[in-house]
Amino acid sequence: MINTEYYKDLTKMNTFGMKVKARCFVEYDSVADLVDIEFGELSRPVLHIGGGSNLLFTEDFKGTVLHSKIEFMEILDKCDNVSDAQVLVSVGAGVAFDDFCDWAAKEGLWGTENLSYIPGEVGASAVQNIGAYGVEVKDIIHTVYCYDTLEEEFVSFSVAECGYGYRDSVFKKSGFKGRYIVTHVVFALSREPKPVLDYGHLKEAVLSSYEGGTDMEKVLDHLTPEMIRKVIIRIRKEKLPDPSDMGSAGSFFKNPVISREHFLRIEAAAKAEHGTDFKVPHYDLPDGYVKVPAAWMIEECGWKGRRSGGAAVYEKQPLVIVNYTGNAYPEEITGLEKRIVASVMDRFGVELHPEVEHIPQ
Numbered sequence: 001m002i003n004t005e006y007y008k009d010l011t012k013m014n015t016f017g018m019k020v021k022a023r024c025f026v027e028y029d030s031v032a033d034l035v036d037i038e039f040g041e042l043s044r045p046v047l048h049i050g051g052g053s054n055l056l057f058t059e060d061f062k063g064t065v066l067h068s069k070i071e072f073m074e075i076l077d078k079c080d081n082v083s084d085a086q087v088l089v090s091v092g093a094g095v096a097f098d099d100f101c102d103w104a105a106k107e108g109l110w111g112t113e114n115l116s117y118i119p120g121e122v123g124a125s126a127v128q129n130i131g132a133y134g135v136e137v138k139d140i141i142h143t144v145y146c147y148d149t150l151e152e153e154f155v156s157f158s159v160a161e162c163g164y165g166y167r168d169s170v171f172k173k174s175g176f177k178g179r180y181i182v183t184h185v186v187f188a189l190s191r192e193p194k195p196v197l198d199y200g201h202l203k204e205a206v207l208s209s210y211e212g213g214t215d216m217e218k219v220l221d222h223l224t225p226e227m228i229r230k231v232i233i234r235i236r237k238e239k240l241p242d243p244s245d246m247g248s249a250g251s252f253f254k255n256p257v258i259s260r261e262h263f264l265r266i267e268a269a270a271k272a273e274h275g276t277d278f279k280v281p282h283y284d285l286p287d288g289y290v291k292v293p294a295a296w297m298i299e300e301c302g303w304k305g306r307r308s309g310g311a312a313v314y315e316k317q318p319l320v321i322v323n324y325t326g327n328a329y330p331e332e333i334t335g336l337e338k339r340i341v342a343s344v345m346d347r348f349g350v351e352l353h354p355e356v357e358h359i360p361q
């Protein structure tokens with residue numbers, strides 16, 4: 001079925017809760033319906049959304065918003081080039097990503113557990129290369145299936161062809177964006193335990209959640225994807241606002257990558273200010289560059305918990321800008337964004353880039 005609505009209220013279709021309308025809204029619930037859509041006749045621009053969890057609408061949308069309700073999850077039969085422990089599962093683009101994580105964990109399949117409780121849908125996850133707690137979705141993607149709206153044919157991209165980077169893929173590049181619509185994604189999960197516990201204090205959190213003792217060997221023997229999923233959900237609930245309570249789009253900014261010399265200057269200044277024992281959080285990257293958490297810089301600039309009209313910097317995680325009152329205007333969010341970017345530039349000489357996509361750009 002294809003459902004078409006005009007002047008559609010998008011408030012509930014973007015987790016920021018911006019009160020905007022789309023001139024035209026088209027929702028389809030099968031691949032056959034997607035093919036029936038006359039793309040040439042849609043009012044432009046055309047924007048395909050998922051769960052609306054990474055978007056900031058700054059005004060009413062003048063064109064057509066498309067949304068997929070292709071919702072299925074199935075385990076595929078064994079095929080070549082897949083090891084015995086690997087299980088291929090095919091998931092429709094319109095499935096809520098966390099419903100997929102929940103299902104996979106209950107099936108005892110490893111791979112999605114660290115990505116639990118991320119808002120958004122499966123199709124968008126493959127475009128954005130969502131990531132959390134040491135895992136990115138590219139690590140479990142096998143093939144992304146799309147409809148090419150230009151050539152009007154189905155195409156598939158192996159994970160290598162998707163050009164994945166940090167919150168990036170080929171689907172975000174010009175020439176691809178707007179042309180390919182993800183219909184479903186095949187993930188390679190595992191029946192063999194594959195816990196990824198190296199991020200931050202995740203290992204300690206998992207250990208302390210296990211009631212049978214804290215002997216790592218023993219815990220590893222008993223670990224299940226569901227146990228890790230529970231811990232991840234608890235951590236995320238502690239740190240990130242639940243979109244049903246307070247609007248946001250998760251991390252507003254990407255974590256910047258800077259040169260080693262630049263980092264050493266920042267570190268020297270921080271030690272001069274906070275004392276020689278002070279440690280600037282950072283992650284060394286293999287190519288000699290350093291990733292510095294934007295949250296730390298924003299906090300250092302004094303933004304944590306600060307309000308500006310209806311918008312605020314989230315008090316538990318300053319990387320997140322929230323719709324504090326539920327009635328924030330887009331300009332209040334973007335005004336706060338600009339002031340944060342300017343103060344981080346002023347203090348650290350680092351340019352923050354939004355992770356959130358502004359519509360229109």
Ligand code: EPU
Nearest residue numbers: 132133250251253254255281293295296299316317318319
């Ligand atoms: N930090 C502070 N102050 C704070 C919070 C964090 O200084 O109040 C510093 C700490 O040094 C901490 C570091 O920031 O060690 C990293 O914090 P965290 O582990 O929360 O990760 P993040 O870099 O803030 C990224 C992703 C999140 C993902 C988490 C967990 C980006 C832009 N964000 O955040 O993804 O959940 O790691 O893996 O990469 C999202 O993309 O919407 C998102 C929530």
